[in-house]
Amino acid sequence: MTVVDGEEARAAVPAAVMRVHALRAAGVGVVVATRVDGLPEVLHWGRDVGEVVPEDADDLVLAVARAVSPSAFDAPWPVTILPTEQDGWEGRPGIAGQVGGRPLVPVWRDVVVHVEGQLLVVDAASDEVALHSEFALDDAGVLRVRHALTNSGTADVEVQALEAVLPVGERAAEVLDLAGRWTRERTPQRRAMTDGVHVRESRRGRTGHDAPTLTVLGTPGFDDTTGELWAVHPAWSADSVHRYDQLAEARPVLGAGELLRAGEVVLRPGETFTTPDTVFVWTDAGLDGVAARLHDSLRARPGHPRTPRPVVLNTWEAVYYRQELEPLLALARVAADVGVERFVLDDGWFTGRRSDTTALGDWTVDADVWPQGLGPLVAGVRALGMDFGLWFEPEMVSPVSELAVDHPDWLLQDPGRTRTWRHQYVLDLARADVREHVLDRMSAVIGAHHVDFVKWDQNRDVVQTVHAGRVGLDAHTRGAYAVMDELRRRHPWLEIEACASGGARVDLGVLERADRVWASDSNDAMERLPIQRWTELLLPLELIGSHVGPEVSHTTGRHLDLDFRMAVSLFGSAGIETDVTRCSPAELDRLREWTALYKRERGLLHSGRLHHLELGDPGLATTAVVARDRSRALVRVARTVTGPRSLAVPLRLRGLDRERRYRVAPVTGLRVPKGVDVTRTPWIERGSVELSGAVLEDVGVRLPALAPGTALVLEVRATG
Numbered sequence: 269m270t271v272v273d274g275e276e277a278r279a280a281v282p283a284a285v286m287r288v289h290a291l292r293a294a295g296v297g298v299v300v301a302t303r304v305d306g307l308p309e310v311l312h313w314g315r316d317v318g319e320v321v322p323e324d325a326d327d328l329v330l331a332v333a334r335a336v337s338p339s340a341f342d343a344p345w346p347v348t349i350l351p352t353e354q355d356g357w358e359g360r361p362g363i364a365g366q367v368g369g370r371p372l373v374p375v376w377r378d379v380v381v382h383v384e385g386q387l388l389v390v391d392a393a394s395d396e397v398a399l400h401s402e403f404a405l406d407d408a409g410v411l412r413v414r415h416a417l418t419n420s421g422t423a424d425v426e427v428q429a430l431e432a433v434l435p436v437g438e439r440a441a442e443v444l445d446l447a448g449r450w451t452r453e454r455t456p457q458r459r460a461m462t463d464g465v466h467v468r469e470s471r472r473g474r475t476g477h478d479a480p481t482l483t484v485l486g487t488p489g490f491d492d493t494t495g496e497l498w499a500v501h502p503a504w505s506a507d508s509v510h511r512y513d514q515l516a517e518a519r520p521v522l523g524a525g526e527l528l529r530a531g532e533v534v535l536r537p538g539e540t541f542t543t544p545d546t547v548f549v550w551t552d553a554g555l556d557g558v559a560a561r562l563h564d565s566l567r568a569r570p571g572h573p574r575t576p577r578p579v580v581l582n583t584w585e586a587v588y589y590r591q592e593l594e595p596l597l598a599l600a601r602v603a604a605d606v607g608v609e610r611f612v613l614d615d616g617w618f619t620g621r622r623s624d625t626t627a628l629g630d631w632t633v634d635a636d637v638w639p640q641g642l643g644p645l646v647a648g649v650r651a652l653g654m655d656f657g658l659w660f661e662p663e664m665v666s667p668v669s670e671l672a673v674d675h676p677d678w679l680l681q682d683p684g685r686t687r688t689w690r691h692q693y694v695l696d697l698a699r700a701d702v703r704e705h706v707l708d709r710m711s712a713v714i715g716a717h718h719v720d721f722v723k724w725d726q727n728r729d730v731v732q733t734v735h736a737g738r739v740g741l742d743a744h745t746r747g748a749y750a751v752m753d754e755l756r757r758r759h760p761w762l763e764i765e766a767c768a769s770g771g772a773r774v775d776l777g778v779l780e781r782a783d784r785v786w787a788s789d790s791n792d793a794m795e796r797l798p799i800q801r802w803t804e805l806l807l808p809l810e811l812i813g814s815h816v817g818p819e820v821s822h823t824t825g826r827h828l829d830l831d832f833r834m835a836v837s838l839f840g841s842a843g844i845e846t847d848v849t850r851c852s853p854a855e856l857d858r859l860r861e862w863t864a865l866y867k868r869e870r871g872l873l874h875s876g877r878l879h880h881l882e883l884g885d886p887g888l889a890t891t892a893v894v895a896r897d898r899s900r901a902l903v904r905v906a907r908t909v910t911g912p913r914s915l916a917v918p919l920r921l922r923g924l925d926r927e928r929r930y931r932v933a934p935v936t937g938l939r940v941p942k943g944v945d946v947t948r949t950p951w952i953e954r955g956s957v958e959l960s961g962a963v964l965e966d967v968g969v970r971l972p973a974l975a976p977g978t979a980l981v982l983e984v985r986a987t988g
């Protein structure tokens with residue numbers, strides 16, 4: 269064995285010919301070193317370290333990336349933007365594939381790096397493939413990475429992996445990601461980081477109730493407000509890979525990408541495969557810091573919903589499949605009376621749909637259920653001053669449907685081999701004729717009634733897919749996106765809600781063409797608290813559908829007071845999903861006050877900074893939204909279980925102007941919860957308290973004793 273000592277090893281690297289580029293925004297820096305003989309290397313992703321001047325380049329590279337570990341490769345090697353064994357990287361490769369029966373290990377040449385403002389573009393060639401990679405750091409400090417691989421040779425190239433990875437600080441020690449199931453989406457799980465290649469695959473063909481959503485690596489003990497964190501999210505609605513690699517000889521990396529199945533992506537000469545965006549977030553402000561950057565980034569998008577998010581009434585839990593004109597008009601009248609602005613007719617309106625066993629695909633109005641068509645209902649809804657929304661499940665087909673009989677070859681699955689799920693199969697939206705058919709059927713209904721809002725559902729995992737003899741998931745998913753995009757092009761007023769058996773499609777891929785997500789089929793407000801809290805790690809409140817359900821939850825059987833249910837739905841894209849014709853006059857009054865409150869406060873709720881406050885009582889879930897100018901805040905303190913002490917903890921706020929004075933008072937429109945003995949909390953008995961931002965943040969306001977299943981919503985308003 270030849271031992272190359274450190275001096276020789278360093279001398280072997282022509283560091284002087286390297287250049288270093290920095291992307292900088294909102295306190296985040298990404299420092300990238302170009303190399304003469306291969307792809308660039310990210311030297312740093314984290315706190316902004318300032319401009320990198322050319323004179324610093326050599327020292328920076330030597331300091332950061334040129335150490336040689338013992339009992340390892342003889343010369344230093346880079347963790348490139350697509351690391352492989354070719355470089356020295358023995359973790360999960362960033363790129364994998366095969367060409368002509370041999371492994372695809374491109375020897376990159378002609379590497380060109382362009383930087384334009386906050387965008388860094390890499391182009392590179394090899395004998396088999398050409399690479400085009402983009403690293404875009406937006407004004408919120410969120411980095412989006414996308415790779416495009418083109419077959420530049422003469423043989424077919426199978427792409428098996430093309431993932432985005434970035435190095436993280438070696439002080440990261442804990443990992444948090446999400447899991448879940450139907451009606452319990454986005455449940456956090458946390459553990460110590462350990463050595464090795466750690467991969468979380470999602471193979472459900474849709475984002476999934478159990479999707480990791482974000483993988484977050486952080487410094488020991490990070491929490492909602494403290495800790496340095498590195499987070500990743502693949503903006504993709506089908507199979508995905510989340511991974512971190514912590515190897516003995518290299519800096520740890522974090523990454524994600526689309527999970528590609530054997531034979532799924534085969535590029536003929538000249539063809540290109542472009543990955544979905546992988547979204548990276550660094551912060552030194554804990555989990556709320558991750559959310560803040562993502563929310564700012566999403567809110568800055570041109571397509572972000574900017575009109576006030578309407579109060580919705582969705583018919584599902586009110587009537588299920590029992591659709592009849594008169595009862596639905598009665599429902600609409602009560603809905604409008606309590607302040608609802610959008611009436612959404614859920615599943616059950618199309619030909620033959622009396623249960624979940626039939627008719628998906630037959631998107632014509634059922635003549636038995638709707639002898640006069642949807643016209644009278646839509647006219648009634650509009651006459652009451654409401655928008656009209658309609659449920660579709662465009663990607664699906666029931667075996668018992670005209671569509672399945674007429675076009676058995678349009679299925680993405682072979683019914684002889686694949687199990688049904690909710691009695692349904694998936695249509696092959698990779699096919700242009702299938703896309704056209706779905707678009708035409710949907711457009712006919714949307715156009716005829718000027719439907720304002722489509723609840724786009726997706727109720728099964730998409731497995732065992734076959735398109736043109738190969739796994740068809742990638743092409744199908746892009747096809748579904750294309751249908752959404754074209755639908756919006758044809759009907760520019762249309763809004764789309766992404767739903768998938770509740771919250772199994774919560775990702776930034778679908779949200780490039782959807783206006784909100786349905787977070788969960790659980791309308792149990794107690795269950796909703798954590799579901800919404802963890803959905804908020806990715807999404808701002810205006811994108812999270814949240815409805816006031818019935819007193820007895822249909823999914824858990826739990827009884828919850830109306831005020832609690834309303835307090836939970838208030839912090840979202842709010843609505844009602846219960847038969848309001850059965851509500852008492854007193855309940856309707858309370859709903860009316862609540863919709864008025866939501867309309868008054870949605871401007872703040874849907875633009876402000878979100879804080880999850882840890883008050884030292886694990887039985888409290890506390891969420892605050894602070895206006896961007898710090899003049900106001902709304903705070904919801906919800907009790908889930910009893911607390912450890914008789915004297916409730918003080919509410920300590922965050923994000924206020926420490927110099928200003930604020931008045932804190934229970935919000936108008938929701939009651940102080942039943943059971944609160946105001947005489948024991950004198951400031952509530954008096955109605956309000958006025959203190960400085962500094963006192964409110966560091967000392968706090970004593971909370972009243974809240975019973976489990978109640979919530980107090982407070983308004984905080986600057987007085988000067």
Ligand code: GLA
Pocket residue numbers: 584614615624659725727767768769770786788789
């Ligand atoms: C899914 C959705 C529900 C409802 C039903 C209708 O489960 O998540 O909200 O629309 O489908 O079948």
